[in-house]
Amino acid sequence: MQPENKFGSFLDLGLAATTPYPLNIRIESAQGVWLKCEGGKKLFDAISGVGVSNFGHGHPDISDALHQQIDLNLHTMVYGEFHHKSTLSAAERLTSLLPETLNAVYFVNSGTEAIEGALKLAKRITGRRKMLACTGGYHGSTAGALSVSSNLERKAPFLPLLPEVEFIKFNDVSSLQEIDSTVACIIVETIQGDAGVQIPSPTWMKMLREACTKSGTMLILDEVQCGMGRTGAPFAFGAFDIAPDILCLGKALGGGMPIGAFVASRENMSKLSHSPVLGHITTFGGHPVACAGASAALGLLQKMNWTDVERRGELWEKRLKSHPEVKEVRRIGLFIAVELKDADAVKKTILKGLDVGVLLFWFLSVPSAFRIAPPINMTDEEAEEGIQLICEALN
Numbered sequence: 269m270q271p272e273n274k275f276g277s278f279l280d281l282g283l284a285a286t287t288p289y290p291l292n293i294r295i296e297s298a299q300g301v302w303l304k305c306e307g308g309k310k311l312f313d314a315i316s317g318v319g320v321s322n323f324g325h326g327h328p329d330i331s332d333a334l335h336q337q338i339d340l341n342l343h344t345m346v347y348g349e350f351h352h353k354s355t356l357s358a359a360e361r362l363t364s365l366l367p368e369t370l371n372a373v374y375f376v377n378s379g380t381e382a383i384e385g386a387l388k389l390a391k392r393i394t395g396r397r398k399m400l401a402c403t404g405g406y407h408g409s410t411a412g413a414l415s416v417s418s419n420l421e422r423k424a425p426f427l428p429l430l431p432e433v434e435f436i437k438f439n440d441v442s443s444l445q446e447i448d449s450t451v452a453c454i455i456v457e458t459i460q461g462d463a464g465v466q467i468p469s470p471t472w473m474k475m476l477r478e479a480c481t482k483s484g485t486m487l488i489l490d491e492v493q494c495g496m497g498r499t500g501a502p503f504a505f506g507a508f509d510i511a512p513d514i515l516c517l518g519k520a521l522g523g524g525m526p527i528g529a530f531v532a533s534r535e536n537m538s539k540l541s542h543s544p545v546l547g548h549i550t551t552f553g554g555h556p557v558a559c560a561g562a563s564a565a566l567g568l569l570q571k572m573n574w575t576d577v578e579r580r581g582e583l584w585e586k587r588l589k590s591h592p593e594v595k596e597v598r599r600i601g602l603f604i605a606v607e608l609k610d611a612d613a614v615k616k617t618i619l620k621g622l623d624v625g626v627l628l629f630w631f632l633s634v635p636s637a638f639r640i641a642p643p644i645n646m647t648d649e650e651a652e653e654g655i656q657l658i659c660e661a662l663n
């Protein structure tokens with residue numbers, strides 16, 4: 269569809285598509301697992317706005333919390349000066365779900381800003397400059413986050429980015445030798461999202477943690493996409509029985525509101541408070557309305573029934589694997605990549621999905637697969653309806 273406006277926002281002018289095949293869907297409203305488009309068409313949201321609407325659209329707990337906070341106040345002062353109940357409540361709920369060592373939360377405005385804050389914090393804690401990242405990793409689009417992301421094509425026009433960044437192979441034991449006492453941090457997506465739901469081995473994760481502890485290197489886990497219940501647990505690192513030094517969150521954290529966070533120990537986080545005063549300044553960080561959304565979303569996360577999530581994930585995996593067009597399914601919880609036998613069929617499947625009534629989406633870096641990440645609180649009936657639509661799109 270061609271953009272209708274001659275003068276408009278970057279998006280309205282048709283300049284903001286994230287893939288060569290812009291969907292250009294006009295949304296009227298959204299409820300639960302359903303997106304309602306202008307003209308009356310309904311789409312099952314099988315990607316949750318790319319990992320944001322983990323609790324569906326318009327959840328009453330989230331809507332009520334937002335309305336209440338809007339009636340109280342919006343922005344009052346730059347982050348770090350005033351206290352708001354919603355910010356405190358979001359931090360309390362978040363830390364209640366994390367290991368004791370992760371007890372200091374710094375709220376920012378997006379996933380990519382959480383990564384920026386985490387990289388800066390690691391430099392402050394260690395006094396070192398060199399940073400390691402992993403092949404296949406995606407961490408955002410601002411200069412620091414792009415520097416530690418691995419897709420060269422996306423970086424090339426913006427070079428030079430941050431110096432002293434090196435890449436090691438994700439999930440490769442011998443590469444861990446690179447982690448030594450010269451390295452400030454290594455940043456790793458616990459489950460790689462953009463690379464097509466790549467799940468590391470428990471052994472590699474344990475060895476990664478050990479190598480960081482031994483060399484005093486900060487282990488930064490990026491759970492912007494795979495956190496907040498996506499993998500069938502509150503946070504993905506729990507399944508590996510390790511904890512990061514710094515955890516980055518975003519996307520689903522705000523229950524649909526824009527917010528990110530980096531979390532560390534209070535002792536480590538205190539390094540950012542002085543010399544210079546507040547080493548990461550943000551006007552809107554900890555915004556009371558975004559935090560009201562986060563607090564409500566975290567309240568839902570605390571109450572999730574993980575057995576239900578896994579049962580629905582298993583059902584979708586089984587049905588997808590038995591489809592003749594499907595080559596491989598990678599899944600953890602309700603985070604799913606579907607590799608097709610014919611890579612050209614990815615575009616056809618996504619476009620046919622729009623016809624039959626289900627929203628699927630590309631991975632930025634994996635042309636042979638499409639992503640599935642439905643709301644984790646869908647009911648059994650919705651799960652059945654959703655997988656039927658996906659199979660119809662694949663037919």
Ligand SMILES: Cc1ncc(COP(=O)(O)O)c(C=O)c1O
Binds near residue numbers: 409461494
């Ligand atoms: C793993 C990961 N980290 C960081 C980001 C950046 O988050 P945002 O786009 O909210 O800035 C993303 C976004 O897709 C992501 O998937």
